[in-house]
Amino acid sequence: MRKLIVFNNVSLDGYFVDAEGDMSWAHKRDVEWSAFAGENARGGGVLLFGRKTYELMAGYWPTPMAIQNSPEVAEGMNNFSKVVFSRTLDSASWKNTKLVKGDLAAEVRKMKNQDGEGMAILGSGSIVAQLASEELIDEYQIALIPVALGKGRTMFEGVKKRLNLKLMKTRAFANGNLMLWYEPA
Numbered sequence: 357m358r359k360l361i362v363f364n365n366v367s368l369d370g371y372f373v374d375a376e377g378d379m380s381w382a383h384k385r386d387v388e389w390s391a392f393a394g395e396n397a398r399g400g401g402v403l404l405f406g407r408k409t410y411e412l413m414a415g416y417w418p419t420p421m422a423i424q425n426s427p428e429v430a431e432g433m434n435n436f437s438k439v440v441f442s443r444t445l446d447s448a449s450w451k452n453t454k455l456v457k458g459d460l461a462a463e464v465r466k467m468k469n470q471d472g473e474g475m476a477i478l479g480s481g482s483i484v485a486q487l488a489s490e491e492l493i494d495e496y497q498i499a500l501i502p503v504a505l506g507k508g509r510t511m512f513e514g515v516k517k518r519l520n521l522k523l524m525k526t527r528a529f530a531n532g533n534l535m536l537w538y539e540p541a
Contacts, residue, residue, distance in 0.1 A: 358467065359474040360404075361495040362484050363396070364511050368500065371508030372481055377408065379479065382501045386531040393429055401473040403433075404464070407442035409479035414450035439467075441483055461490040468492065481511040489515055495539050496521060502532035 364372045365382035373379055405413065416422050417433040438453040441460050448455040456463050464487055467475060477484055477493075487493050512519065521538040528534050 357469060358472055359494045360464065360468060360477070360487070360492060361474065361497055362477045362493055362511070363497040363499070364477075364479060364481075364484070365499045365501050366511070367503050367505045367508065369504045369506065369508075370510050371505045372479065372511040373509050374505045375507035377412075377509075379412070381503050381505065382499070384501075384531050384533070386529070389529050389531050389533055390426065392527075392529070392535075393426070402437045402439060402467075402475045404475055404477045404480065404483065405438065405440045406480035406483045407440060407445055408482075410438075410440040410442070410445075410448065410450070410453075412479070414448075414453075418450065460486055461492065464490075464492050481509050481513060484511045485514040488512065488519055489517065491540065493540070495524075495537065498536040498538065500534040500536060 365379065366372050367374075367381070374381060413433065417430050422433075423430045434451055436452060438448075438450065439456055440448050440453055441456050441463070443457055445455055460483060464475075477487070484493070520541040522541040524537040524539055526534065526536055
């Protein structure tokens, strides 16, 4: 069975995007953090996105600026297999992307039961909340970023029942970021 993880940056006040839907506050230029992100980007697997995150990522990672600023991460993002879940998109043109319009939970259950590499959700709070409610997420990798946004969206917005998690490990970075790894309790 394939493993499904979530990797998200979260502000100290609990938001994964600010009030305008922006995530740029989470991207600090730092050698240690960049090396960690680059190493994780080589991990392989399939990336899962909701429409909003897909459009944001597809609008940045294939650009010369992304390739110049974060070459290892850009290479992974552009070459990984990707699945975007959307009822409104007509097509998905970013390299190696499949568009899925069907029932999210049913599609992910089917994907988890197939052979292959693991799957990761980046951003995409609406699908995180839906899949968490369906108990389909195996691990949560949270990068706690030392910034308070005041307003925004949480990645668990819409979760209808308590989600108990167990801390697996942590790692602190010199830039103040803190990685937290959780699994369902």
